Amino acid sequence: MAGRRLNLRWALSVLCVLLMAETVSGTRGSSTGAHISPQFPASGVNQTPVVDCRKVCGLNVSDRCDFIRTNPDCHSDGGYLDYLEGIFCHFPPSLLPLAVTLYVSWLLYLFLILGVTAAKFFCPNLSAIST
Numbered sequence: 001m002a003g004r005r006l007n008l009r010w011a012l013s014v015l016c017v018l019l020m021a022e023t024v025s026g027t028r029g030s031s032t033g034a035h036i037s038p039q040f041p042a043s044g045v046n047q048t049p050v051v052d053c054r055k056v057c058g059l060n061v062s063d064r065c066d067f068i069r070t071n072p073d074c075h076s077d078g079g080y081l082d083y084l085e086g087i088f089c090h091f092p093p094s095l096l097p098l099a100v101t102l103y104v105s106w107l108l109y110l111f112l113i114l115g116v117t118a119a120k121f122f123c124p125n126l127s128a129i130s131t
Contacts, residue, residue: 051067051071051073052073053068053071053073053074053084055067056068056074056084056088061093064088064089065085065088065089067088068084068085068088068089069085069089081106083103086099086103087099087100087103
């Protein structure tokens with residue numbers, strides 16, 4: 001029981017450190033979300049083939065983190081968190097349900113903040129413009 005409690009504390013502290021690091025550093029760069037590849041790739045350059053990121057679930061637990069970090073299809077250029085790397089590299093496999101629960105609660109929190117902001121600032125201005 002003490003081991004589970006220690007793993008839970010470790011997972012929460014890692015998540016908090018990741019959130020603080022992403023908040024301090026800001027976004028990773030400007031991106032439109034589209035993957036741009038050159039039309040004529042340079043010859044002689046070692047190009048790794050892009051594998052669908054959904055194949056990570058079929059791999060061994062020890063190989064998942066390396067797959068996520070090396071596959072360009074698994075990287076998200078925009079946003080504050082890299083969710084796949086967080087789940088497969090920073091959480092132990094036994095805490096996968098906890099990681100998913102934390103990410104779902106994070107998503108609900110973001111929607112709550114969006115709704116409060118819209119109700120407080122957007123709706124009154126829209127009402128004033130319409131009248």
